[in-house]
Amino acid sequence: MSKDIDRIEKELERVVFSKEEILSHASLQLLQSGGKRIRPVFVLLGGKFGNYNIDQIKNVAVALELIHMASLVHDDVIDDANMRRGKPTINAKWGNRFAMYTGDYLFAQALQSITNIENPKAHQVLAQTILEVCKGEIEQIRDKYDFEQNLRCYLRRIKRKTALLIAVSCELGAIAAGAKEEVQRSLYWYGYYVGMSFQIIDDILDFVATEEQLGKPAGGDLLQGNVTLPVLFAMQEATLRDKITKVTEQTSTEEMSELIEGIKMSGAIEEAFEVSERYLQKALHSIKPLPRGQAKLALRSVAKYIGKRKF
C-alpha cells in the first residue's frame, strides 16, 4: 500500500500548490512538517473492503488530510500556538489573518477533491462531520480553563476533535469503494474507537514526552487551559486539584514543571492509559465481523501501534 500512500503524498503537494507564493509556502510547510497521514491510511484501508480503486479513493484520502490540516491551522490560531512539530506555526510566521485564510483555502481544496466522488452519501457524511468538528472547536474555546468540567465533557470534545474524522476516514473509504452498509458501519466504529484512543494517548504524551519529541514544551495543553484526561484524573487528588485550578497563561515554567511532575506521580497517566486501552479493545472488537484478509490484519496492527506509540 506504500505506493498508494506515496501517490497521495504527491497529490497533496499538487493540490496545495498555488500561484500565490506565501500560500503555497505556508501549505507546503504544513504538509512537510510531517504528520502521520493516518487519515489517508484509514481511507485506503477502508477502501480495501470494497472495490478498491486508487484513482477514486485518493480523492477521499486527500480531502480528509486537507480538512485535518485546515483544522490544525485554525486550532493554532485559537491556541495562539507558536510551534508545531518543531517549526513556527503559520500564525506565528505570517499572522492570524493569513492563517485563517490558509485554513479556509485548504478546506476549499478538500471540498473540491471530494466532488470527484459521486455518491451523495459521501457528501452528506462529510458535511455532517465538518459541522461536528466545528462545534467541537467552539466547545474547546468555551471549555478552556474550566476546571469544573467532567469526563463526559472531555470525551465529547475529543470525539469531535479527533475521533469523528478518523471514524469517517474509515467509513468514507468504504463508501467510495462501494462496500456494504454493514462494513461501512463496522469501519466507522473501529475508526471512532481508535480515534478516541489516539487522542487520549496524544493528551498523555503532552505530559510524558520530551520537548524534543513534542516539538514544543511539555504540559502545553494544560498551560493553554485545555483540560485533558490526565488532568481530570489528577484533580481527584485535593492538593493537585488546588494547584491545577490556579493555572493560567501566566503560570511560570518552573511552576508548570513542578505541576507536571506532580501529575505524573499521581497515577493519573496510568489511569488515562487504561481508558485508552479500553477504547482500543472496543476498536478491535468492532472489526470482528469484517471479512478476513490483509486489510483486516492491517487494521488490527494499526490499532495496536496506536496503543503503544511513544510520541
Add this chain to the structure above:
Amino acid sequence: MSKDIDRIEKELERVVFSKEEILSHASLQLLQSGGKRIRPVFVLLGGKFGNYNIDQIKNVAVALELIHMASLVHDDVIDDANMRRGKPTINAKWGNRFAMYTGDYLFAQALQSITNIENPKAHQVLAQTILEVCKGEIEQIRDKYDFEQNLRCYLRRIKRKTALLIAVSCELGAIAAGAKEEVQRSLYWYGYYVGMSFQIIDDILDFVATEEQLGKPAGGDLLQGNVTLPVLFAMQEATLRDKITKVTEQTSTEEMSELIEGIKMSGAIEEAFEVSERYLQKALHSIKPLPRGQAKLALRSVAKYIGKRKF
C-alpha cells in the same frame, strides 16, 4: 415570490440556531443585521427557469447566503472591522478567534444544506467557487495599500469577492431546478455581470453615502488599504495620486475627509459609475436568449435596481 423568501428567512434562522449560546447569538445578529438576501433571490429566480420546487431549491438559497455570511465574518477579521451595518462586528464583540469559528460553522452549515441536492454538478460548481472566493480573499490581503495595482487586478479581485458568488447563485438555482445547460450558462453570465456592477456600486457608495447609510464612516475602504475603482480613477490625477499613496491606517479623520472630497471632485466617481453601467448592460444582454416570462422580467428589474441603488 415573497412567500418563498420568507420561507428561506425562517430556514436560515433554524439552521444557524445552535445549543452553543454565543454561537447562536452571533449568527443571529449577523442574520438580523439585514443584508438584502440578494443571493437567495437570484437562486429562486434561477430556479424559475426549470422545474421550480421550493423544497429543493431552498437548500441552495440557504447554502449561498450562509457562505456569503461566513465570508463576511472572516472579512471583518481580515479588515479588523469594528462595525457592520451599524452594529459591532463579531470580532469586535467576541474576538478574532471566535469570529473565525463562527465563520467556519456557518460555512459547514452551508455545506450540509447543499448536500440535499443530489446533482454532482452542483457540488462541483460550489466547491470551485469557494476555492476562488478564498483565493480572492488572500489577494485582498496581499493587495492592501498596494497603490501600484492596475484595473485588471481590481476587476479580478471583485470577481472573486462578489461576482462569482452571484453568478453561481443564478446558475445553481437553474441547476437545482434541472434547467437546460444553455439556460444555466446565460444565468451564470447575467449573475457575473450584475455582481461586478453591484460591487462597483458598493465601492462607490463607500465614498458617496453618508455614515448613517453605511453604518460606518465613509472612505473606510481606502483607510483600510482597499484600492477600489474610484481610487484607481482618482489616482490618474497627480496631486490626488500623491495624497492617496500616502494613506495608511494612521491617516487622521480630517485628512481622510479632505481626501474623500478631492476624490469626489475629480470625476472618479462618475467614471466608476460608467464602468458599472457597462456591466449592467452586459447583464441585460446575457438574458436575451432566456424564455420570456415573469422570471425574466424580474431579472431585468433586479439589474436595473442594482444600477440605481443609493445605499
